[in-house]
Amino acid sequence: MDPLAVALVLVAVHFGAPLAYYVEAKRWLKRPWDVERDLQHTPTVTVVIPTYNEARHIEEKLEDVYRQDYPRYKLEIIVVDSASTDGTAEKARRWAAAHPDADVKVVEEPQRRGKAAALNATLAMARGEVFVITDADCRWPQRDALRRAVSWLADPSVGAVTCLKKPTADGPAGVEAGYRDHYNVLRLAESRRWATPIFHGELAAYKTELLRKIGGFLLDIGADDSHTAAKIAAMGYRAVAAEDLWCVEAVPHNSYHKWRVRRAQHLLQHFLKTPVEEAPPPMQPILLAEKYLHLANPWLLPAAAIALAAAATPPALALLAAGAATLAFKPYRTWAAAQLYLMAAAVKNLRDKELVWEKLDK
Ligand code: GDD
Numbered sequence: 515m516d517p518l519a520v521a522l523v524l525v526a527v528h529f530g531a532p533l534a535y536y537v538e539a540k541r542w543l544k545r546p547w548d549v550e551r552d553l554q555h556t557p558t559v560t561v562v563i564p565t566y567n568e569a570r571h572i573e574e575k576l577e578d579v580y581r582q583d584y585p586r587y588k589l590e591i592i593v594v595d596s597a598s599t600d601g602t603a604e605k606a607r608r609w610a611a612a613h614p615d616a617d618v619k620v621v622e623e624p625q626r627r628g629k630a631a632a633l634n635a636t637l638a639m640a641r642g643e644v645f646v647i648t649d650a651d652c653r654w655p656q657r658d659a660l661r662r663a664v665s666w667l668a669d670p671s672v673g674a675v676t677c678l679k680k681p682t683a684d685g686p687a688g689v690e691a692g693y694r695d696h697y698n699v700l701r702l703a704e705s706r707r708w709a710t711p712i713f714h715g716e717l718a719a720y721k722t723e724l725l726r727k728i729g730g731f732l733l734d735i736g737a738d739d740s741h742t743a744a745k746i747a748a749m750g751y752r753a754v755a756a757e758d759l760w761c762v763e764a765v766p767h768n769s770y771h772k773w774r775v776r777r778a779q780h781l782l783q784h785f786l787k788t789p790v791e792e793a794p795p796p797m798q799p800i801l802l803a804e805k806y807l808h809l810a811n812p813w814l815l816p817a818a819a820i821a822l823a824a825a826a827t828p829p830a831l832a833l834l835a836a837g838a839a840t841l842a843f844k845p846y847r848t849w850a851a852a853q854l855y856l857m858a859a860a861v862k863n864l865r866d867k868e869l870v871w872e873k874l875d876k
């Protein structure tokens with residue numbers, strides 16, 4: 515077959531598949547939720563803050579949770595620190611002593627074994643009916659974030675809820691915000707259809723009994739938040755991103771690319787270990803599409819470029835140049851960057867899964 519034709523097909527599929535999924539997702543967005551929310555539903559809640567060297571953030575994070583408009587006697591806060599070297603645990607303990615009206619426990623692991631292991635240690639002791647995880651370096655701008663999150667869990671069909679994300683700052687070339695818009699539409703659409711396979715550790719709430727049933731957080735998958743949600747969805751429960759729940763996440767200025775690649779590594783680990791056939795029927799097209807888009811689709815772009823370069827005919831080279839020129843447009847640059855992160859992540863996963871990762875400065 516003519517390399518030019520091959521390249522054109524690859525490019526068409528590379529851009530066509532996500533576009534088709536996005537168009538389909540927009541249709542799902544019009545569906546009713548079919549969820550009975552209840553903002554008066556206030557089960558006991560355990561909020562877990564896993565920390566590794568978060569001295570800069572821990573007090574503000576504790577304030578964030580403390581400020582929540584939620585019955586205080588129903589709220590347990592657990593900081594689980596894995597041998598931080600910057601005094602995070604001491605700061606948390608001091609904060610707890612200064613706020614005797616809050617039920618704050620500080621668990622100190624003698625050794626750092628990663629976030630998932632730390633979360634599992636708290637799952638054994640949590641007294642809440644709902645188990646909420648939140649990163650130390652993110653903020654809940656809504657005072658009723660917790661109430662909104664658990665309101666979805668009032669419905670017996672919903673097993674897990676997560677927030678949508680807003681970055682505090684853009685990454686290089688405004689990449690972060692552009693990427694998030696498209697991304698949030700997909701999370702909401704998937705949630706309306708059944709469940710989204712991508713959850714956010716900034717605020718992820720699970721029914722504690724379901725977490726215990728699936729055996730807690732898997733130690734060999736970095737995306738602990740997403741993978742547990744998908745497992746709960748595989749049990750037949752909805753796992754949704756709530757349309758009215760927002761978290762603000764800090765974006766690292768210095769190591770932005772490194773950060774994106776590591777997170778992509780974790781997502782790929784999750785998708786590789788989430789079989790489509792084990793999901794309930796309404797979830798299957800979602801998983802199939804997301805697995806394809808994360809694991810395979812990015813590679814069609816360099817394959818097309820190689821085919822064009824190999825053809826080396828004037829039309830092929832002109833097409834290659836046109837492809838490169840589109841990088842001048844921000845949306846395309848954002849897209850291309852995401853593809854690069856996914857490919858770099860796949861390669862890096864072969865060597866190191868980054869299950870215990872470097873703390874990047876935010
Ligand atoms: N206890 C404990 N032990 N906590 C840890 C460890 C650990 O070994 N490693 C990281 N954490 C904590 C951090 O202190 C932070 O509160 C949270 O886990 C997330 O880690 P970050 O270093 O801030 O990573 P991120 O901003 O990229 O986080 C995102 O991606 C992760 C997976 O790649 C979030 O979505 C996380 O929830 C997600 O786990």
Ligand code: MN
Pocket residue numbers: 649651652
């Ligand atoms: Mn973070």
